[in-house]
Each structure stands twice: as structure tokens, then as C-alpha cells.
Amino acid sequence: MNKPVEILKRYWGFDSFRAQQLETINAVLNNQDVITLLPTGGGKSLCYQIPALIKDGICIVVSPLIALINDQIDSLKAKGITALNIPAGSDQDEIVRIFDNLKYGNYKFLYLSPERIQSKFIQEKIKQLPISFFAIDEAHCISEWGQDFRPSYTLLSVLKELKENTSIIALTATATSKVINDIEVILKLENTTLFKKSFYKENLSYTILKSEDKLYRLQQIFSKTNSPAIIYVNSRKRTFEIANFLKANGFKATSYHGGLTSVEKETAYKSWLSNSTPIIVATNAFGMGIDRPDVNLVVHYDIPSSVENYVQEAGRAGRDGKKSYAIMLTNTSDLKLTLNLFENAQPSLAEIKLVHSKLYQYFQIAKGEHIETSFDFNILDFSSIYNLKVRKVFNALQLLNNFGIIELNHFGQKRSSIQFLINRNELYNYKSNDNIKRKLLDTLLRMYGGVFEQEVRINEFSIAKHLGSTSQRVIKLLDELNTEEVINYQKSSKNSSLFFLHPREDNLTINRFSKKIQQVLQHKYNKLKTLVNLIENDTVCRSIQILNYFEEKSHKDCGICDVCLAKQKVQNISSEVLDIIKTHGEISSRDICNKLNYKERDILIHLRKLLAEEKIKVSNYNTYLLA
Template identity: 75%
Template sequence: MNSPVDILKRYWGFDTFRTQQLEIIESVLNDKDTIALLPTGGGKSICYQIPALIKEGICVVVSPLIALINDQINSLDAKGIKAFHIPAGSSQDEVVRIFDNLKFGNYKFLYLSPERIQSKFIQEKIKQLPISFFAIDEAHCISEWGHDFRPSYAELSILKELKNDTPIIALTATATKKVLVDIDSTLQLKEPILFKKSFYKPNLSYRILKSEDKLYRLKEIFTKIKSPAIVYVSSRKKTVEISNFLNANGFKSASYHAGLSAIEKEVAYKGWMTNRTPIMVATNAFGMGIDRPDVKVVIHYNIPSSIENYVQEAGRAGRNSDNSYAITLTNESDIKLTLNLFESSQPTLKEIKFTHAKLYQYYQIAKGELVETGFDFNILEFCNVYNLPTRKVFNILQILNNFGIIELNHFSQKKSTLQFLIHHNQLNSYKSANGKKIKFIDTLLRMYGGLFEQEVQINEFTIGKLVGITSTRVIDILNELHIDQIINYKKSSKNSTLYFLHPREDDLTINRSSKKITQLLSYKHEKIKNLIQFIENDTVCRSVQLLSYFGEENPKVCNTCDVCLRKEKIIDVSSQILNLIKERTEISSREICQILNYKERDILIHLRKLLAEEKIKVTNYNTYLLV
């Protein structure tokens, strides 16, 4: 049998493991339930991939994002390792074929989303597989106290029911003690071994920079730093605005957010990875699975949503162990705005009950009635009907979803479809009369089959690329063809689908979970308070603050953050002033400013400090002497 080091060398080209990787691998090889808490860039995937290659059977990996699953499978495929996932929309026959291939095709990995595992059919198929162990990636999603809670993750206790003696490894980059307890209890782990690597990153310098002109600061930073970078912003609109600003100032950047199509995301990501656009301006949608070792700087243009998110996003810098920077640009207005937005968007228990009752009323559901079909839901329309604040309602819906009161499927986006309504001969006549649309129509016919027989899903962005026009112009032309009754065009819908999981009982439904909901609301207030405290605390080393938050004892001072550098500067300037006075015996502040390469304001601050400490004294002629 190959050893872990042999596998590492053969497939990854490394001779040695990073800290704790080998110990985690050995724990899995010894069939122990394992929790691995490794910071971003700590090499979590190797911890389950190597034991899976050594052990008999198939490793089932639970992962939250399709993009992350695809990246992992492509990476394994490039190494000649066989892995499968079940594509969205697969029929039952296709799923049966996939599981047959898994059993008889020498596959080592099956990647599944947590939602897929809730399918009874999939569960039966898992029972029939020879499974080596389960790997739960991004395991913090299990806990409602975590920063990325996913209700489907909370149902993963089913794994022990399906395969009671099969070990589990849970992996995450950020988890507090409370979250670790939830991971253990939810997965029903048996005497799990916890591996917890320090979050201390000696090569990553945390900087909180106060600036009233953040755009100017961005220019300053990217004039000095020419390496790959990520700029995190708070909204989709800002990704475009900041990217346009950087491009107008001679920097190459792209924007990335959740509203982009899959193709647009891929184009932006490839541009960043190939250095065509080395600066990525993004919302936190640019997150899990981003694996580029040479990112030099991560900038938070806006205050992040939590310390957990901050650590995970900042940790995308310096994975190659080179010196790197995590910079947050902020000012007093920013902090006030963050607190105001938080307060205005966080609901009370009373508001949760009110909105919950209005949802039933909106769909005219009577008391005691349970409707099992889903409802098309548009949050803006709902809020307009009842004059409710959208941000607050969004948070209420998340809480109701997380506590199993409703199910809100945000990923039910319906793709655009079209079908031709006329025959080929009639279409030729239309093309003759509308010459400017010939190329467009012919492109549609080449790209998609069956357009005359049925509705076919289309992608406006892809059509635009082939025709050489924007996706907005594609939509305009399709609408014109629709109005002319040449096609039936249905534009994509981004509405969610809402399911009620309980009969209508109004307050009674909420009351069953009111204690936990109240605790959650309190916990959210605590998290924002911790975040603001971290940003405003300029007396304690940034690294020490972060390590203490995650429960590390005796954390090291980093000596590279803005707090540490400011302390060093104070000590350095003071000692230089003392040496200068000693050398000259008597000297004025003007002379000190001329000799020392510091701002006059800083020198005056240090002179006052030395006077207060009675290390120097001032004469009647405003000159300084040693005491």
C-alpha cells in the first residue's frame, strides 16, 4: 500500500506535508471521526483526498457550491483521479447510470451538495455504495451560529443513519467553539479527534487604514503593488463602479458578483487567473474555492459582515507564504453607516411574527390550512404590498427558512426560453423583409435545435458573444421578434420559490422556536459589536485580537499590523529625539524637524510625550534639554 507521502509526491508533487495535514490523514486512515479546523489556504482538501486514494471504496464529499465541486473535480481529473458529481436536472435513469459507474468504474470520489443528500432516492443509492468515509467540506455551514448557515447542512445527521459505522471528517476554515460543538452534535460524531491549526499567519499583515478618500487610497496602493489582488465591496453596483474607476486610472480590473451569469463569472475568473485583469473587484460571492497562491493584497473597501468572513476573505492573500497584506479602508462615516444598516435590517421577534402572518395572508391561505405546492415569490412585490423594508424582510425570511418554518429556494432561477411560432417558409420571408436580423436569426438556429417544435432554454450572453453584440441588445432583438409574433420569448425569472412547511397557525408556529430565535438575534448583535470593536481597537495587535476571538491562548504579537507598526514608530522617533538632544545638548523643535525625516506633527507629539515622561525639559527659549 502506498504511504500518504508517496501519494502526495505522485499526485501533488510535494515531498512534505504542511502542519497537521499528516496527523489528520492518519486519523481518517484509522477510521476515526475527525474535525479539521484549518485556516483559509491551509490545504484542507488534501486531508480527505489522500486517505480516499489509499482506502478501499468511494469517498462521498459534501460541498456547498456547484462551482467549488466543479473546481475540485477538474483538479482531480487533471491528476488522472476519477471523480463524479450528479449534475442539476439529472433524470432518475441518469442517476442510476452514475451510481453504476461509481461501483464498477474505479471511481474514488462522489461529490454531492447537501440538498442532494436529502433525496430519498439518492440515500438508497448511497446505502448500496462501498463508502470509505464521508467528508463534509465547509462544515461551519452546519451551525445556525456560523456565518454561512445552510439548513440542508443541519440535516446531515442522516449520514450516520445511512452508514452507521462509516467515519466522517468535517473540515472548515473558520469556526468558534460554539460552531465546533454544533458540528460534533449535528453529525453525531463518535469521540471525534479535533485538529485545530493556529490562525496565526506570520506573512500576512493586517492593516486598518482610516481614509476619507478611499478611491485615492486605492490608487496609492495599486501604484505600489503590481501583483494579483482582490477588492471586496458591499454591493453589486459598487463592483462595477470601483472596477470602472480602476480601469480609468490605468489599472486592469474586472468585477464579480452573484448576479452575473455562469459564463460572465467564468470570463471574469479566467481573466483574473491569467493576469489579463489581475485586480478582482467583488462581493463576497467571490469566495469558496478561490485558490490562487500569489494574491498579494486583499482590500476590504467596505466593512465586512463579520470577523469570520473577514478572516476567510483576508486569508486569500499570501497563500504562497510571501509577505502579503489584508487592508481595510474605513472612516467614522463607514462605521456609523454599518451600525445603522445593521440596526435597521435586524428584526424583533414581534416583526418576525408579523411578517410570517402576512406571508400566509399574501397567498390567501386560511388558518389551519397547509398548502404543499410552492409559490412564486418576489420579495420586492411582497414588501411593496405591505410597505415593509426589504432588507429587514430578507433577514426575516432567512430566519424562517433556517428554523424550518418555510423553505425559500433562492436558486430556482428559471432560464430564458424561446420557440419559433411560424414555419420555415414564413421565417425566410420575414428575414428577407428584415435584413438586419438575418445573422441574428441564423445564429439562433445554429446554436439551438428543436426551436420550431418546443420551448428551448437559451443564454442571452452566449448569443451576444457569437453575434458580436451585448446581451442587453440580444434581449431587445428577442423582444422585437416576440412583438412581431415570430417567436415566443420568455425572459429568465429570478423569483424565488416559497414553500410553507407548517399549517397556518400564525404566532403559535413562531413561539415553538422563539427562545432560539431570540438567542440568534442576540448573537448577531454580539457579532457586529465584535467586528466594530476589532476595527476601532488601535491599541492591541490585530493578529492578537483575531486569535483571541477564535479562542487561541497566548497569541503572538505580529509586529507587522498597523497597530504594531505605530507602536514601533513611537518608540523609534522618541529614541531618535533623545539621541539627538544628547548629541547637541540643547536643540529647538525646528532643528529636530530639519534633521529627522518625520512629519512636524509627529515630532511634536513625541516631544510632548517625552516631556510628560520627564525625560526631557524645555527652556525659556523653547529649546530642549535632557533631564
């Protein structure tokens, strides 16, 4: 079994490929350098996964997000396909072991971050592997004109040096011609074959809905549809708020964001997939690898950060080809707030330099000193000590990370965990002595398996909910049990692991990248402004605006977006007013309004328009007749 369609059927259960997939796969099998541009839902990952299963050797996949790498590996493992990555914080011995497994363990995929590939040690190890080809996922990160520029991506041309005559496939969902050109030049691709699918979706209706009461609008929208839906919001807190609001109003909804544990994510996803909760309220952490064809509606409750992100997220509706809707809820206050939040959250170059210098001060690192071990870093503590805004610090750290000045292994919360230190018999005797803790211990045993054998992650809030108590009370009881050595209780931590990748040189380090950093900051702002212009422009078809952004020329209106429907409504009113005047010969404006199911204001506007066009006239009795 080595035909692409046979592998597709065996592992993914599909009988045929989508547009451009098979062409891309065949080009990779023929050892060509390839750039594939497929919109969200186009099945980009199959374009390298299937040829990797056919070809001898290991496919190295470069991906920018640890979460995305983990999701891809989990998905492959669930299909019985072998894949590995190098976990954050792995020491040299662990890396040697991983590469030995790759050599002798029949693995087909190695997933790496672009930063990992810059390690000379890992480069030497890659040279020793039988590589089938390289796959560069989210390849738009190569270009400073892409929406998620990652300077480490610009160094990936080293792949051609490590393995001469080894082909590369670069994949992305959103890229302009500038970005595509950068991908080709920076990766040193030769005789590149480009596969590009149009961004036009004839079945997707883009609608910008202006409303001062967005929650009421949500109620209206979901009272008219029962189909699976995604609501995108910009904060983790809001995922819960909107989901709870919908549930309180009789709708079945769940929430999803990047801070959930893998179990919580899987529970929310399966609940949505099975239609137990057909509405999922999520941050943009939800979507990568999501391939549900029957989603009929995507709602943006908050404004996304760019046209690329909007199109990617909206494109998760209508993959089955049926008419679907992408609705963005917004108002004047929203637009102002979004621009203000952006400006307040984006650090200037001077502020980035300040955060950088304070990091060395925070960890007491002397000038010229380079410490190669990681530091435990708490962003809230750091921001508080130096009186800095957390959002600006977060974005400054992201930029420092992206430019290879520091490395942050994760932002996010390490979940709490417990493990029992006494056996079941000892626990039975202990429980009889304390009625208050008995219920807590019983609850722990019911909710979590394996707590005697290993460390198990827990959620204090969920435990409190089962007990009818508060999470603060549960934490206090767990602390007491920990002190009594009944359990080993590790509280959740919001810390990150931070590495300094350069000796302390203060501003000299950043000055090397200052021009590029300023370009990235300006480009982010320009992208947001472009999206705001799309929202405010209600005279040009939404699809045409989107296609123009991606340099696809189209002069044909989609006919189903809010702008097109408004134009059709305008034409309908004028023609219906004319028909009534033709039928009655002479008629008052009041009688015309009584006969038409439109707002009086709109009808009067069209009467004035028809008068200006000299298609009708007004009699001495203030009635209307044909001119």
C-alpha cells in the first residue's frame, strides 16, 4: 500500500482529496521544492504527512507553536503513526536518546521549532538522520510582511546546507505575493512549484453586524439556528462569560482556551463534536487541526487582529459547501476600544529595551555574564516589582523570544497535582478521624484515578463544585493534608522557564535588531488598521475586499454578504415603489408606505432618489405619479 489515496483512506478515512492536495503530494514525491497555499480547512498537513509515509526516511516538520506540535503528534499517534519532538528543557543526554530512537525506532516524523534548528548540536544530529524531506508549516512566519513574523524562520535556509539535494515543502494558509516571494528566496528553493487555491468561498456569507447590545444580538442569532457554531472572543475570561450567558438563556454551549488542560480541551472538543454542546466559545487557540465540515456559523464577538486571522477563523464555517455565515458583531465603541487596547498593549522599542535590561536586574546577572541554565520566571511578580503593564511586558517578552534574544518555554499555568503518600488501609483509618476532610478525600478518589500510584493533575475549582464549597477552602484543606503527609500537593504555578541566549550586553543586543523590531511593530498596527477599514467599508462587497487584500482580482460581487444584500434591498425598494405608482397611477407617500414592508425612512429616501432620476414626479396635491 503506497498510493496516496490508499493511505488517505486507511489513516484518515477519506475516499478522495481536496483541491490541490494530490498535486502537492505528487510534487513532494517527485522531490520538488514546493510552496502550497491553502486556505483554512484546505488540509495542508496531509500534503506532507502522506508523502512522508510513502517515502523512506524521516520527515522533519518545522512548526512555530509547541501546542500545535503536540496536537499534531497526538493526532498522528492516535492513527498509529510514529512521531517525536524534543520537549522544552531537554538536556543533551535526552536529545541523544531522542535521535537514537529516530534512527532505530521506525519513526516517520520529527517536529522541531525553528529555534531548535539553530542549535549546532541538533544540526549535527540531523546530518546523521535519513531525511525524506523538510516541511515548513506556517511558512508565512518567514516574512516580515506575514502576520506572525518569526526571525528564527529566516535562518531556515540552513536546512539546505545540512542535507543537500533534500527537497522542502513550505505551507501556509494566508500569504500575499510579497510573502510567497520571501519564502522562496529565504529558504533558497529551486525551481519551485507553487500550488495556490483561491480565497473565494462562494457559500460563505461575510456579515458585519453593528449592534450596541451584542449579547442580545447573540440571542437573536442562535434563536434562528441549531447548527454547530464557533464564537471567537479575545480573552480566556470571556469564553466562560459568553458560554454562561448562552446557557442561562437556554442554549447549549461550552468554552475553550489555551489555558485548559489537555483533558479539559478534549472534553470541550468532544462535547462540541458530538453536538452535546453545539456552540463553542473560544479564543483563537481553538481551530488548529479542527476539521468539522458541518459548521454553519462562525461569530466574532471581538475584533480579530488582522484580515489573515479573520479569514482563517471565518473559514471554519461552510467546509461542506453548504451556505454558511461568518458574522462579526461590532460597534463604534468596539473599534475605538480595539485600537486603544492595541496601542496600550504594544511596547515601543524603548520599552522593550527597558524590559530587557530589567530582566538582567531581576535575576542579578552582571555585565558580560552568560548563564546557560533556565530561570523560573513569574510575569506578574516581575511586572509588579518594576511597575510595568503586564500586557506590554508580555508582548515585549514575545518579541524578545521571537528575535532569539531570550527563550521562554511556556506562558501559561502549570496545573495543580496530588499523589497519596499513604496506602488505602492507612487512608481508611485516617478518614474515620476527621469528618470535614472525609468528603474531600472521597471526592478526590471518585474524581481522579491512579492517585496512589502516581502524581495526578487536579482542578481545585471542579473539586469545590462537587463539594458545594469554595476553591479557597479546598486549597486550605489540601495544604493541611500535605502538611500531615497524607498527600503530596503541588499548587498550580503561573511561572515560565526563561533562558538568556546572549551574554548581558544591555542595549547592544537589541540594537542589532532594532530596525526589524520597529518594522514588526508598525506592520502589526497596519494590519489592524486594514481590518478596521474592512469593517467600516460598507460600500464594497466583503468578498471583493478580502480577495483584493490577497491580490486576487475580482469584479463580481458575491451576492450574499451584508453589503451585497443591502444593495439588493435598495434595488428592490426602488423597483417596488415604481410598480406601485404604475399600478395606482397617482398615490400618496403614506399609502405607498402602507403597502410596502420597509421602514418609512427608507421608502422616503427612494422616493427622493426616483424624483432626482426624473422617473417620477409630484402632483399639486403632493401625490406621486410616473414622470
